[in-house]
Amino acid sequence: MKLGIILQSNKPEHVWNTFRLGITAREAGHRVEIFLLNEGSELDTIPDSEHFDISAKVAEFKNQAGEIYACGTCLKLRGKQESKVCPVSSMSDLLKMVEGSDKVLVFG
DSSP states (O other): OEEEEEEOOOOHHHHHHHHHHHHHHHHTTOEEEEEEOGGGGGGGGOOOOSSOOHHHHHHHHHHTTOEEEEEHHHHHHTTOOOOSSOOEEOHHHHHHHHHHOSEEEEEO
16 A cells, blocks of 8 residues: 655654654555645754654654655745755645555644
């Protein structure tokens, strides 16, 4: 199965659970793409905390060949550019992800 996940939150618990699901799906052999939209595009600035090891979950997801993309417009609105976490993408890329996914979930 191909799972498309749209993350539109910068709340640590939302982000953490998004990546936990992505990791679990990858371990089960599914293809997973996460698209960062709205506040989700702030992923690289969300700090780890005692309860939410976000950077470790992102690294684990990427190490399992999970794919992450960020909305270029959302980044631009925040004065951000492409980061090491993921490439800049567009609404066309999001549409392709949605069209090509068997299931699409939205977190946030």
